[in-house]
Amino acid sequence: MRNAMNRWLAMLLGVVFFLGPAPVGCQAAAPTGQATLQQLTNWLATHRGKASGLPLSHVGDKRFTNWCFTYDAAVTALAWVALKRTDEARRIIDFYISTAHAHRLGGIIEAVSAVPPYDGKDWSVRSGANLWLGLAAYRLYKATAEPRYLAFATRLGDFARGLQQNGGIRLGPSGDPASAVDQHFGYDPAMPAYADVFSTEATIDAFALFHQLQSEPKGKRFRQAAEACLDWLRRVAWNPVDKRFNRGFQRSPDYSVASDVQAWGISALGLSRLDNIERAPRKA
Numbered sequence: 666m667r668n669a670m671n672r673w674l675a676m677l678l679g680v681v682f683f684l685g686p687a688p689v690g691c692q693a694a695a696p697t698g699q700a701t702l703q704q705l706t707n708w709l710a711t712h713r714g715k716a717s718g719l720p721l722s723h724v725g726d727k728r729f730t731n732w733c734f735t736y737d738a739a740v741t742a743l744a745w746v747a748l749k750r751t752d753e754a755r756r757i758i759d760f761y762i763s764t765a766h767a768h769r770l771g772g773i774i775e776a777v778s779a780v781p782p783y784d785g786k787d788w789s790v791r792s793g794a795n796l797w798l799g800l801a802a803y804r805l806y807k808a809t810a811e812p813r814y815l816a817f818a819t820r821l822g823d824f825a826r827g828l829q830q831n832g833g834i835r836l837g838p839s840g841d842p843a844s845a846v847d848q849h850f851g852y853d854p855a856m857p858a859y860a861d862v863f864s865t866e867a868t869i870d871a872f873a874l875f876h877q878l879q880s881e882p883k884g885k886r887f888r889q890a891a892e893a894c895l896d897w898l899r900r901v902a903w904n905p906v907d908k909r910f911n912r913g914f915q916r917s918p919d920y921s922v923a924s925d926v927q928a929w930g931i932s933a934l935g936l937s938r939l940d941n942i943e944r945a946p947r948k949a
Contacts, residue, residue, distance in 0.1 A: 706748060709741060714779035718756030721779055732786050733779040735761075739797035746804045754805050761798060762817050770838045770848075772824045773798060789848060791837045791859060792828050795821050796870035803877050815881065822878045825871045826890050832897025833863035833914065834871045863914040865902040866926045868894050873933045898934075899942045908943070 696704065712721045714733070720741040723729035738757050745754035761767055766785060767774055772795040776787035799821030806814035828835045837859030840847025850856035875891035878884050902910045904920065910930055912921040931939065 709744065717760055717779055717783065718753055719760060719779035731778050731780045732776050734776045735773050735794035736797050739794065739801040742801040743804055746808050751805065751808050758802050758805055758814060758817065762813065771827065789837065792825060792834050792867040793870055796825055796867065796874050799874045819878060822874050822887055825874065829890060829893060832893035833901060834867040835860050836862045836864050836867060857915055861915060865910045865913050866929060868897055869929050869933050895938065903942050
């Protein structure tokens with residue numbers, strides 16, 4: 666339990682580092698671990714929508730004033746659960762459960778305003794943010810035993826299963842056929858559609874959620890989906906020459922090195938599964 670708590674508190678550090686820079690001032694003695702944790706907690710409590718509890722994703726950047734990206738909301742909810750502040754995590758997850766206009770194409774849109782009227786800011790729907798929101802909902806369910814959070818996590822897990830093909834997870838669903846720009850990188854029809862790109866990171870995200878949901882009643886479909894993710898990671902994503910994961914796959918492998926994919930792969934899969942990926946014979 667202590668190791669799990671340490672992992673989630675480490676995530677809290679990451680949330681704050683991504684959400685905004687620390688102020689620069691005169692040098693002072695380094696605060697203790699508990700003091701640092703309290704400062705980070707205070708930062709999250711300050712930089713959010715007061716009524717919604719949603720985090721402000723880009724503090725100080727006028728281009729994104731009051732924006733909340735779904736991924737940021739998810740990891741912030743996870744941080745609140747780790748801090749045993751489930752009341753704060755509930756506010757975030759309940760917002761996404763109950764806000765109908767945040768639901769689109771079977772999932773949750775990429776960004777909303779954290780303050781009234783909570784309008785959509787980025788209407789694209791991407792697998793990664795939805796999967797992390799599912800992880801947050803599931804952790805909140807484990808902390809509270811409230812069925813609506815398991816139901817929401819399960820719904821997002823099934824959304825991700827719908828994006829699974831040959832084991833890999835696509836970056837997002839197909840867009841509105843009436844719009845040539847919907848669900849394309851940069852809303853540019855000349856760029857790839859999310860549905861045509863398979864993401865190593867999203868497949869690892871999916872494995873993490875599927876692996877947790879498989880232990881719940883009627884979880885057999887998630888166990889099968891998790892095994893399919895591992896199979897795709899071994900067959901398609903693993904780079905046997907460099908002993909690492911490629912970033913993804915479209916018409917051909919994307920051999921780029923994404924450091925977050927490597928770090929998340931170690932954390933989510935664990936060393937034993939990584940060993941099995943390397944040692945297992947590759948399929949044609």
